[in-house]
Each structure stands twice: as C-alpha cells, then as structure tokens.
Ligand code: SF4
Ligand code: SF4
C-alpha cells in the first residue's frame with residue numbers, strides 16, 4: 160500500500176473490488192493540487208468557474224492554430240486515400256469505414272457482433288480495395 | 300477480454316463505498332436517479348441498471364466516498380511486458396492535467412502531456428484529436444445524407460432519419476439505450492473518436508508501424524469514467540481484437556506521473572507521433588459543450604457550399620446553457636442548387652449540456668414536432684472538460 164493510501168486510511172472498504180481506486184485518486188489529486196490535501200465542501204458556483212476556464216483553454220488553442228477544420232487534416236485525407244477508400248476521400252461510404260468507424264445500438268448489438276466475427280478484417284480490406292481500385296481500373 | 304472489462308459490463312464503473320455519510324450531494328448530481336436513498340444519513344447505493352457510468356456523483360461527493368474501477372495496473376503490466384503500448388489522449392485532458400500539479404485552471408499542457416506519456420513508457424503517442432476530425436467527416440457526411448434524403452435527392456434513399464443525435468458521449472449513448480430506445484435510430488452510427496482510433500490503431504496503425512496487432516496494447520486517456528464502460532462493450536472488436544484495451548482517466552494519469560516521480564512542470568514540450576497524431580482546432584473544441592456542433596458545422600458548410608466559412612468561430616452554438624438552439628443558413632453549391640432548385644439550406648441545430656436536459660427534445664421527437672436536423676448531447680454539464688475523470692481540486696472550495 161502506498162504512503163498516500165495509508166494517510167487516508169479505509170483500506171478495508173477500498174478493496175471491495177480490488178480494481179476500484181477512484182476515491183484514493185481523488186484524494187491524491189487534492190494533495191497534488193494543494194500540497195496539503197485539504198478537503199472541503201464543493202460549491203456549484205466555483206465548479207462553474209472551472210467549466211468556463213477550461214472551455215476557454217480549448218477555444219484559445221483552436222484560435223491559435225493554422226489547421227482549424229477537420230476536412231483539411233492531411234493525415235485524415237491520407238487515411239481515406241490509402242486505406243479507407245483507396246484513391247478517394249469518401250467518408251461513410253466504404254465497407255472498411257463502416258466496419259471500423261460505425262456501430263449499432265441496443266438490440267442490434269448482438270447481430271453486429273456475430274457479423275464482425277463472421278467476416279474478418281482482412282476480407283473487409285480486400286472488398287474495399289476491390290471496389291475502389293477495381294472501379295479506378297475500369298474507369299481507365 | 301480482461302476480467303476488469305467483464306466486471307465493468309456486469310457491475311458498472313462507479314461504486315459508493317461503505318463509508319458513505321448519506322449527505323445526498325451525489326443524488327442531486329445524478330442525471331438518472333440511479334442512486335438509491337434509504338434516508339438522509341444512511342448509506343447510499345448505485346443501481347447498475349440505471350447508471351450511465353458518468354461519474355458526476357463521484358466529482359460531487361464532498362467526502363471522496365465514490366470510486367471508479369481502475370485499469371492502471373493492467374496498463375503498467377503491458378508496459379512492463381514490453382508490448383507495443385499505443386496511447387491516445389482526449390482533447391479535454393490537455394487543459395486539465397496541469398491543474399493536478401498546481402498550474403492555473405485551464406492551462407494547456409499539451410506538449411508536457413506528450414513528454415510525460417513517453418517518460419511513463421508508452422511506445423507510440425497518437426492523439427484523439429486526429430479521430431475527432433475523422434468523426435466529423437463520418438458523422439458529418441452521415442448527417443448530410445439524412446438531410447439530402449429529407450429533401451428528396453436521389454441516391455440517399457437508404458440514409459437514416461432526422462434529427463440526428465451525436466454519439467460520441469458514452470454517458471448519453473447509455474442513457475438513450477436504457478431510457479429511450481425509441482430514438483436509437485436517431486443516434487449517429489459513427490463511433491466515438493476514442494473507438495474510431497482504437498479500431499485504426501490495430502489495423503492501419505499496426506501495418507504502418509510494422510508490428511503484429513496481437514502485440515499492440517491500446518490505451519486511451521480520457522476525462523471520462525463512462526469511457527471505461529464504452530471500451531469494454533463486446534461489439535468493439537472490429538480490428539479483430541479488442542479495439543481499446545484500457546481507459547485511464549486524467550486523474551489516474553496525474554497519479555501515474557506523480558508516482559513515477561516525474562517533475563511535470565519542468566518537462567520539455569514533447570511532440571505527438573505522425574500518422575494518427577495530427578488534429579485540427581475543430582478537434583480541439585470537442586471537449587467543450589457545443590464544440591462537436593461547431594466542428595461539424597465548419598465542415599458541413601464547406602461541403603455544402605463549396606466554400607470555407609469566413610469566420611470559423613460560430614458564436615451561435617457557444618455558451619453554457621443547458622439547452623441551446625441555432626439556425627445556420629448554408630448557401631448551396633452549383634450541383635445542389637440544380638438538384639433542389641433552392642439557393643440555400645437552413646440547418647437547425649440544438650445543443651444539450653447535461654444529459655437530463657435532453658428530455659424536452661425527445662418529447663418533441665416523439666410528438667412529431669421536432670424540426671432540428673442535428674442535436675449534440677453531452678452527459679456532463681459544460682462537456683468533457685467537466686467530465687467525471689477530471690482532476691478534482693477540493694482545495695479551491
Ligand atoms: S455524496 Fe458521498 S457521502 Fe454524500 S451520500 Fe453521496 S456517496 Fe455518500
Ligand atoms: S455515475 Fe452518473 S449515472 Fe451513475 S450514479 Fe453516478 S451520477 Fe448517476
């Protein structure tokens with residue numbers, strides 16, 4: 160047990176499920192932040208200030224960047240052109256993009272799992288290559 | 300699948316310990332009424348059948364009596380075993396991590412975060428920012444398909460129904476599955492950025508790195524406890540393996556850094572790895588309420604009009620209100636003008652901050668009176684920057 164766990168005590172309850180460590184972590188963050196680990200009651204108003212300030216951190220990072228739109232991301236374009244839809248940028252279209260980037264919900268999940276186990280990833284890659292590169296050949 | 304994942308699927312991520320003082324602070328924050336109260340001052344419990352794993356109760360508990368399941372030991376074991384351990388940090392992590400080391404709230408520590416991950420022994424450092432951009436492409440084109448279908452354009456007969464909801468927040472996805480299965484056809488089928496990158500790391504990534512995907516261990520650093528549940532879901536095996544092996548929170552990363560004796564403040568500004576590491580500003584703002592909407596509108600505008608927005612900041616969707624709406628008029632490109640006979644299209648959007656605030660929107664949908672095209676829902680008020688896995692600094696209170 161670490162030094163910090165000993166400080167906060169309660170090891171018996173923390174081990175109800177071995178993997179559960181959140182409360183320990185909470186206290187450690189408090190200790191890291193304050194140096195002394197003071198504990199007090201939270202207040203909605205202060206939490207709101209946190210939200211606004213962290214959001215501000217994201218908006219100012221965005222404002223300072225040269226690449227600011229998703230469709231201009233060069234690595235995204237390369238991913239489509241070399242893998243997801245070879246030779247083209249075709250979002251939400253190929254077999255591979257449906258397999259790797261889309262999912263289903265609720266009662267459809269079971270059937271989807273069976274499909275993923277039945278058709279291998281290699282087959283999905285082959286099918287995608289055939290339809291895009293095959294189409295490109297036909298057009299030549 | 301690891302036993303931790305099975306445990307999470309059966310029992311959920313969040314638990315109240317025996318030391319609960321029954322003060323009810325958590326009950327007020329829970330969006331689903333999942334916390335059973337036997338009376339003020341008595342021990343409370345969480346019903347896994349109603350819990351969406353968001354950790355809002357954990358953040359609210361003044362006594363630190365609520366815990367989340369940890370996968371940190373699994374991650375350390377993978378690093379020690381010499382696996383190719385690939386990591387992806389979410390947008391919201393970089394503006395909160397430094398808080399745990401005494402920096403000002405909102406400080407952006409992206410470079411130091413990359414350095415810390417390398418010092419901790421992660422082999423490859425990619426970025427969820429990349430797949431936030433990819434999500435916009437997939438989800439954005441899906442949305443346009445649904446809109447074009449509603450306009451009667453040929454070729455879109457198989458597109459889904461309107462309105463389309465975002466699907467990147469696992470708290471919200473679980474909420475919809477548990478309480479509103481009738482609107483599941485309205486959820487975008489796009490995976491979250493974390494799950495998209497997970498699927499790519501063990502396919503496209505492994506191929507480009509020249510490693511066997513069986514030797515890759517994939518870790519996501521998230522501001523979120525619900526992401527632990529999401530990664531454990533049995534359908535996320537599209538790479539032929541479990542797509543994301545472990546999720547650790549911003550808090551847990553801070554703990555790992557402290558435990559390793561790394562002096563965070565004096566770390567150099569590190570770099571991300573290429574291939575799946577570059578992200579745009581649109582990906583960055585995913586961590587804020589309204590951010591996914593703004594990112595999607597920037598791309599939708601460009602695709603539909605053929606031109607970039609003159610001003611990329613879309614103030615109409617910014618703010619922190621619980622339910623906000625806006626209408627964005629997008630001029631049509633020549634092809635779409637010819638096909639529709641119209642000059643422009645009005646895209647009506649709504650943003651929900653705090654998952655319980657989605658209820659009036661769902662009522663409208665069920666009554667057939669909802670005219671939104673696209674609705675962003677974030678479980679946590681303010682978005683992921685205020686997620687259940689972020690540092691909690693009780694010292695400020
Ligand atoms: S906030 Fe904490 S102490 Fe209070 S009732 Fe909830 S779990 Fe118990
Ligand atoms: S994790 Fe979220 S849904 Fe579950 S009990 Fe806590 S606040 Fe409620």
Ligand code: SF4
Pocket residue numbers: 353467468469470471522523524525526677678679682683684685686687688
């Ligand atoms: S809003 Fe973000 S942090 Fe909160 S549950 Fe959803 S994904 Fe997780």
